[in-house]
Amino acid sequence: MREHAELLSSVRDDISEYKASGSMSPRMHLLRERAAIHGSIAHIDDVISQAQTTRSVLGSQRTFFGDVQGKVKQLGEKFPVIRGLLGSIRRKRSRDTLILAAVIAACTLFLIIYWLSK
Helix, strand or coil: CHHHHHHHHHHHHHHHHHHHCCCCCHHHHHHHHHHHHHHHHHHHHHHHHHHHHHHHHHHHHHHHHHHHHHHHHHHHHHCHHHHHHHHHHHHHHHHHHHHHHHHHHHHHHHHHHHHHHC
């Protein structure tokens, strides 16, 4: 939202400058356009940098959770009680997934019926 406000104020400033300097030389217009393009490229570089940082953090999280999953699996193999607990968690998760899928399917079906009845 902040970026949107900055962009809007920047556009308003550009419009007011254009109205104030109606007889600007073409060279000045080109220089202003070049500066605007340079600012956009800098902003794009910042966004790409944020995306790359996010990607690396997500990759490290994936590795960490993979390691945790492996350790829990080893514990489950060593202790039958933990294996039973993991099995019940897995069954509950499967049941929850099926319930969620049924709710989504019902909502989609009702939406299609509503849309076709209009």
